[in-house]
Amino acid sequence: MKLKRIFTLFLILGIIGSPLVLSAETQTATYPDESVHTTDSHHTAPHVDGADLSIIWAIPFIGILLSIAVFPLVAPHFWHHHFGKISAFWAAILIIPFILFQGLTTTIYELLHVSLLEYFPFIILLLALFTISGGVRVTGKLQGSPIVNTGIILLGTVLASWMGTTGAAMLLIRPLIRANKWRQKNVHIIVFFIFLVANIGGSLTPLGDPPLFLGFLKGVDFFWTTTNMFFPMLTAVAILLALFFMIDSYFYNMEKMPAESQQESQATGVKIGLEGKFNLLLLLGVIGSVLLSGFWHSGVSYNIHHVEVELQNLVRDLLLIGLTITSWKMTPMVVRKANEYSWFPIMEVAKLFAGIFITIIPAIAILKAGTNGSMSSVINSVSDGYGNPVNYMYFWATGVLSSFLDNAPTYLVFFNTAGGDAIQLMGPMSQTLLAISMGAVFMGANTYIGNAPNFMVKSISEEAGINMPSFFGYMIKYSLPILIPIFIIISWIYF
DSSP states (O other), rough: HHHHHHHHHHHHHHHHHTTTTTTTOOOOOSSSSSOOOGGGGGGTTTOOOOOOOOGGGGGHHHHHHHHHHHHHHOOOHHHHHHHHHHHHHHHHHHHHHHHHHHOHHHHHHHHHHHIIIIHHHHHHHHHHHHHTTTEEEEOOOOOHHHHHHHHHHHHHHHHHHHHHHHHHHHHHHHHHHHHTOOOOOOOHHHHHHHHHHHHHHHHSSSSTOOOHHHHHHHHOOOOOOHHHHHHHHHHHHHHHHHHHHHHHHHHHHOOOOOHHHHHHHHHHHHHHHESSSSSHHHHHHHHHHHHHHHHOOOOOOOOOOOOEEHHHHHHHHHHHHHHHHHHHHSEEEEEEETOOSSSHHHHHHHHHHHHHHHHTHHHHHHTGGGSTTTTHHHHHHTBBBSSBBBBHHHHHHHHHHHSSSSSOOOOOOOHHHHTTHHHHHHHHTTTHHHHHHHHHGGGGGGGGGGGGGHHHHHHHHTTTTOOOOOHHHHHEEEEIIIHHHHHHHHHHHHH
């Protein structure tokens, strides 16, 4: 029966869109109450009703996903120089018909909503973490052995729950790359880093991942995720680290460290140090700024064409910009050059995710329409004939959609589908909330766009000369054969 329901879910998603819609985040790495339209003005705002939209409106979103998947393979030079134009093209493909069918006023509202409440906070947070972490350099020579690599990934996994998956990933990806620069087989190291540090590691606190922070804002206790997701996370981490150590040991034993690398390692020694340490204080400032926007309810907001921009969120973004400028001004350029720092990764993410955030508008609206929308079959699949929650389906439905769509609103859709009462969900329905939380956090690792740091890690790795797999290659060679069996085991154990 379980396999039948899971098969039905995948069949539904295959019919309604494209072969890509088999998993679903742009993990919005922003922490405000995004994509919810909970402001008082929403009731009078000229918003889009997802119940009136057919799945055809998702074509531009599917188009930009296919572009990300195909162009780097068939026309890499063209893509490298024109990915921003391609992203803008798919955004225009949505915006122009939207103006014709929904009206200019509604289109402006939706664009302002996604820009002011989602995209700008998202990219500002990423910019702050990218700039500040790029000012921290690990000195000393780390040799990329299986033990060292496993240790770095484990450290990042632990840090991710307390400084966010993006913060931990940006802090440790460069030292990991430098430690393994001499190795010919190093792609798997980056992939497992994405699995654990950029995704699953953010499971234990609302600071780790945006959907968990939204749950916190909805009334879920701060340490509920710590106690309830600890063992599922431990299970996934233990399996993945053990598997990684075996794979890395196999490739490591096949290779021989070049003589010059051995001499450099012996000459440098193993003493490890940090340059740009003050940036660690700035990272704490980033965490504090994010927490401020969650705990402080100012009651003050600014209305921009029916979009309510709350004062605490505006203050958070200004603080993040200030911390970014401080890091850039105060970090010696020699540290950034030694880190091989460049603006390309953040520019690539900014341009591509601008198109993704715009083209995702209809898909999120359809999801929010629940049983009245084109994805009603997905919503209905998480309950049995008596209206009781089917927890393993909550896990898979939330996770599958969070692999391609924004996992924060996807979390909220299923949070509300399960009743939306935090007290009830933490009590008798705790397994349902656990399933939603795990699906949203764990399955961001299924694709490059499943979580913002995934794409940034990929871009930084490619800048360093690592030949990362394509969009489809990542899924076919790594996430599907490695992660999906693990998720099946986890759903069988816990649900």
